[in-house]
Amino acid sequence: MPSYDAIIIGTGQAGSPLAGRLAGAGQKVAIVERNLFGGTCVNTGCTPTKTLVASAKAAQMARRAAEFGVVLDGPVKIDMKKVKARADAVSGASRDGIGKWLDGMANCTVYRGHARFLDRRSVRVGDEVLSADRIFINVGGRAILPEIPGLAGVPHLTNSTIMDLDVVPDHLLIIGGSYVGLEFAQIYRRFGARVTVFEAGPRLIRREDEDISRAVSDILTAEGIDIVVDAAGLAVGRGTNGAGGIAVSHDGPNGLKAVFGSHLLVAAGRRPNTDDLDAEKAGIALDAHGTIIVDDALRTNVDGIWALGDCNGRGAFTHTAYNDFEIVAANLLDNDPRRVSDRIPVYALYVDPPLGRVGLTETDAKKTGRRVAVSTRPMSRVNRAIEKGETQGFMKIVADADSGEILGAALLGTGCDEVVHALIDVMYAKRPYQQVRRGVHIHPTVSELLPTMLGDFRPS
Numbered sequence: 395m396p397s398y399d400a401i402i403i404g405t406g407q408a409g410s411p412l413a414g415r416l417a418g419a420g421q422k423v424a425i426v427e428r429n430l431f432g433g434t435c436v437n438t439g440c441t442p443t444k445t446l447v448a449s450a451k452a453a454q455m456a457r458r459a460a461e462f463g464v465v466l467d468g469p470v471k472i473d474m475k476k477v478k479a480r481a482d483a484v485s486g487a488s489r490d491g492i493g494k495w496l497d498g499m500a501n502c503t504v505y506r507g508h509a510r511f512l513d514r515r516s517v518r519v520g521d522e523v524l525s526a527d528r529i530f531i532n533v534g535g536r537a538i539l540p541e542i543p544g545l546a547g548v549p550h551l552t553n554s555t556i557m558d559l560d561v562v563p564d565h566l567l568i569i570g571g572s573y574v575g576l577e578f579a580q581i582y583r584r585f586g587a588r589v590t591v592f593e594a595g596p597r598l599i600r601r602e603d604e605d606i607s608r609a610v611s612d613i614l615t616a617e618g619i620d621i622v623v624d625a626a627g628l629a630v631g632r633g634t635n636g637a638g639g640i641a642v643s644h645d646g647p648n649g650l651k652a653v654f655g656s657h658l659l660v661a662a663g664r665r666p667n668t669d670d671l672d673a674e675k676a677g678i679a680l681d682a683h684g685t686i687i688v689d690d691a692l693r694t695n696v697d698g699i700w701a702l703g704d705c706n707g708r709g710a711f712t713h714t715a716y717n718d719f720e721i722v723a724a725n726l727l728d729n730d731p732r733r734v735s736d737r738i739p740v741y742a743l744y745v746d747p748p749l750g751r752v753g754l755t756e757t758d759a760k761k762t763g764r765r766v767a768v769s770t771r772p773m774s775r776v777n778r779a780i781e782k783g784e785t786q787g788f789m790k791i792v793a794d795a796d797s798g799e800i801l802g803a804a805l806l807g808t809g810c811d812e813v814v815h816a817l818i819d820v821m822y823a824k825r826p827y828q829q830v831r832r833g834v835h836i837h838p839t840v841s842e843l844l845p846t847m848l849g850d851f852r853p854s
């Protein structure tokens with residue numbers, strides 16, 4: 395039985411860098427991957443979707459070219475095979491880089507196969523049994539297929555399989571009006587598909603403030619995306635009216651309503667890949683959703699076993715998975731007691747214009763009982779946005795009216811996935827907004843309005 399100092403299960407956003415740190419520190423490391431090096435982000439998540447977002451933006455700007463005095467002859471056409479080839483090339487380069495790095499890493503052995511726990515110190519991979527005193531789980535997650543009547547009987551796509559599409563659907567039906575669903579909705583609408591989004595809740599991206607949710611909905615609707623909220627009683631079947639292959643039906647005000655489409659994407663949430671890990675043989679505690687329960691230093695209930703990334707439920711992003719790696723490495727190798735609770739929630743929604751988010755929503759800030767102040771500004775009053783012809787959206791900053799602490803921000807507008815970092819850094823520095831209010835920013839940028847907004851708070 396090969397014995398190691400550390401076994402890492404999964405080569406996602408935490409596992410691979412952790413292998414690098416541990417092996418670099420002279421430890422004997424085994425890393426196991428059952429599918430593609432780099433995991434979700436590189437192969438079916440951030441990287442390929444953001445290349446598609448870039449292609450969709452190019453299509454949109456080509457359509458708008460005349461507004462900018464640029465003459466393009468003829469209608470915009472999408473070569474979906476090229477779009478896909480570009481996404482595949484960017485993902486492939488990243489995946490190959492990780493694979494080569496791990497394969498060539500001193501002190502590290504790569505196992506290709508599915509790892510399952512045998513007990514708290516050993517895992518089986520194919521015919522091999524590996525053992526180690528420390529085991530790090532970085533198995534990520536996958537799309538949930540909800541219990542929707544008829545779903546099993548019709549062809550459907552997930553965020554993984556939609557990456558294989560090299561044609562533009564005639565009409566893409568999307569179940570799920572949150573981050574994954576909305577990014578694909580706008581991408582394929584801009585590629586020329588008809589798109590209908592079905593959201594069971596009363597509004598899109600429910601965890602955001604209502605005004606942000608409404609603004610995102612307005613942006614997507616203005617591009618011709620059909621959005622059905624409060625879509626109760628969802629069912630799926632074969633299309634029968636000749637308009638397409640798939641029908642999604644839901645309860646409407648006047649009875650059952652059906653929408654017919656050519657393709658169906660299910661984007662209704664994700665679940666951790668812990669159902670086929672035999673974690674119970676090691677005595678690892680999971681919650682009802684299959685999430686591995688960890689403490690603030692990402693230790694499971696079993697001594698010597700850690701869980702990092704999406705599978706621990708403490709984040710659902712590449713940057714949180716990578717930060718998990720940093721926390722574990724700091725504790726084990728640097729005598730630096732870093733903690734998950736030091737992390738401020740940050741993320742972006744990559745519709746165009748993007749939503750950059752940090753910290754609390756206005757709604758959640760008010761629930762803390764503090765005296766909350768907000769500052770908002772429409773993008774139509776941002777010079778750079780006007781110059782770029784991208785004035786959709788608005789920015790909102792939320793602060794504690796008494797201490798001046800910035801509690802959160804939702805910046806929906808051109809460049810806002812980058813602009814938000816100015817606020818993230820102030821929040822990490824734990825500085826009141828008054829201290830950065832007089833900062834002079836570069837003109838013309840979107841960021842130059844942040845000091846103005848910080849001088850313009852009103853009670854929430």
Ligand SMILES: Cc1cc2nc3c(=O)[nH]c(=O)nc-3n(C[C@H](O)[C@H](O)[C@H](O)COP(=O)(O)OP(=O)(O)OC[C@H]3O[C@@H](n4cnc5c(N)ncnc54)[C@H](O)[C@@H]3O)c2cc1C
Nearest residue numbers: 404406407428433434435439509533534703704710711712
């Ligand atoms: C469509 C989409 C778009 C996204 N866009 C963004 C974005 O723009 N920004 C962002 O920050 N996040 C984004 N995310 C989320 C991001 O991709 C994930 O949070 C991130 O990849 C999580 O990394 P991880 O290390 O936890 O797991 P993963 O990257 O999923 O890696 C887990 C690895 O473990 C392997 N594995 C699983 N079980 C086993 C086993 N038993 N044995 C061996 N190997 C196993 C898997 O094959 C996989 O390679 C997106 C996700 C999706 C679905």
